[in-house]
Amino acid sequence: KAYWCVIPAAGAGRRFGAAMPKQYLRLGEKPLLLHTLERLAAHPQVAGLMVVIAADDSYWTHGMLEVLGKPLLLATGGSERADSVLAGLRALPSSIADDEFVLVHDAARPCVSAEDISRLVARATAGDGGLLAAPLRDTLKRADADGCVQSTEPREARWRALTPQMFRRGPLSAALAAAAEAGVMATDESMAMERAGHRPLLVEGAETNLKVTTPADLLLAEFLLARHVG
Numbered sequence: 001k002a003y004w005c006v007i008p009a010a011g012a013g014r015r016f017g018a019a020m021p022k023q024y025l026r027l028g029e030k031p032l033l034l035h036t037l038e039r040l041a042a043h044p045q046v047a048g049l050m051v052v053i054a055a056d057d058s059y060w061t062h063g064m065l066e067v068l069g070k071p072l073l074l075a076t077g078g079s080e081r082a083d084s085v086l087a088g089l090r091a092l093p094s095s096i097a098d099d100e101f102v103l104v105h106d107a108a109r110p111c112v113s114a115e116d117i118s119r120l121v122a123r124a125t126a127g128d129g130g131l132l133a134a135p136l137r138d139t140l141k142r143a144d145a146d147g148c149v150q151s152t153e154p155r156e157a158r159w160r161a162l163t164p165q166m167f168r169r170g171p172l173s174a175a176l177a178a179a180a181e182a183g184v185m186a187t188d189e190s191m192a193m194e195r196a197g198h199r200p201l202l203v204e205g206a207e208t209n210l211k212v213t214t215p216a217d218l219l220l221a222e223f224l225l226a227r228h229v230g
């Protein structure tokens with residue numbers, strides 16, 4: 001069985017600070033976004049891609065449509081990531097029922113591996129959905145107002161949320177809409193689902209599935225892709 005994937009790609013890349021949104025920066029031979037789309041489209045359990053781009057996007061090109069013969073649809077994103085994901089979910093074909101699982105994957109994570117996608121799909125669809133996540137590696141400090149250490153937080157049972165995340169279309173749309181309605185900015189799908197009373201499964205994924213946020217991340221991603229890591 002194969003599932004649609006919503007790819008939020010409507011961010012401005014402010015922290016990266018480049019002249020164009022980071023998803024369009026060159027990563028090796030081609031734009032970062034194209035790496036991400038090709039990886040997803042190459043996976044046998046991905047049925048189609050719903051790419052969410054900014055209303056004023058001037059970088060999307062038709063060349064990106066040549067992605068491995070899987071259907072690719074475009075939707076217009078919103079001001080926050082959650083708005084963009086919700087717009088993508090709403091724009092999915094009506095043939096995708098509310099109880100069908102969908103994947104959501106950041107455009108800015110070009111190094112996601114096929115193995116991680118497979119593991120997430122297997123484990124999330126066996127239950128009520130879940131997300132790739134990586135256990136915390138460093139010692140975690142809570143800062144006080146002066147920038148001094150207030151406390152050292154236990155590292156056990158702390159995870160960093162990655163993508164893809166995978167939930168049923170209807171409940172995820174409802175959870176994202178409810179969070180937005182309440183003025184809660186959900187920074188990932190799981191957060192909205194948790195708020196709605198669901199219990200997303202943490203599926204351990206590779207550290208190399210990094211989100212390109214800063215210029216150093218882009219260099220790392222380039223290295224990983226060149227070495228076929230991830």
Ligand code: CTP
Pocket residue numbers: 007008009010011012013014015016021022023052077078079080081082084085106107108109211212213
């Ligand atoms: N995203 C989106 N719509 C938004 C904001 C973000 O579709 N309104 C997407 C980004 O394009 C990215 C993913 O969500 O693929 C993760 O967001 P992030 O890494 O924060 O990217 P940006 O928001 O672009 O970066 P920044 O926060 O530094 O501005």
Ligand code: MG
Pocket residue numbers: 011081
């Ligand atoms: Mg952002």
